[in-house]
Amino acid sequence: MREIKFRFKDPKGFLFIIDVNDLCSITQEEYNTWIYTGQYTGLKDKDGKEIYEGDIVEETFSHCREGFTGQVEFGLHDTDSDDCEGCQAYGWYLINSNNETLGFNEWNSRNEELEVLSNIYKNKELLGVKNE
Numbered sequence: 001m002r003e004i005k006f007r008f009k010d011p012k013g014f015l016f017i018i019d020v021n022d023l024c025s026i027t028q029e030e031y032n033t034w035i036y037t038g039q040y041t042g043l044k045d046k047d048g049k050e051i052y053e054g055d056i057v058e059e060t061f062s063h064c065r066e067g068f069t070g071q072v073e074f075g076l077h078d079t080d081s082d083d084c085e086g087c088q089a090y091g092w093y094l095i096n097s098n099n100e101t102l103g104f105n106e107w108n109s110r111n112e113e114l115e116v117l118s119n120i121y122k123n124k125e126l127l128g129v130k131n132e
Helices: 020-025 028-033
Strands: 007-008 017-018 035-044 050-052 055-059 070-080 088-095 101-103 116-117
Touching: 007 020, 007 050, 017 020, 035 070, 035 116, 050 088, 050 116, 070 101
Parallel strands: none
Antiparallel strands: 007 017, 007 035, 035 050, 055 070, 055 116, 070 088, 088 101
16 A cells, blocks of 8 residues: 655745644644645655655656656546557646646556656746746
8 A cells, every 4th residue: 555645835835745644733723824735646766756746757768759757647637558549547647738648557667767857836847837
């Protein structure tokens, strides 16, 4: 069973991680000032860094295309494969600035090809989007 962790941002912009077992020790006042930024995927990159929803991840080889950089999201996404063109799946995936997706099943077994570059809260420009 994978670890269940959540990432939050405090009012000063500091990102921090909370394990699901520690959620009960948080006061309502603290919780009300934090912004939820994502959940741990259960995956680690090539350097052992945990991958969270909202991270910007580069995959160095993706089937026929070389390299894929995208934001980690969770939900329904397009997933083309050799046996199912135009199919959709539900789960973790990467999405790039062109709205192309790379699904969980396509990259979860190749952690040595994944690298967390940053996250959308610090360096959204890595996706070709201006930071606000």
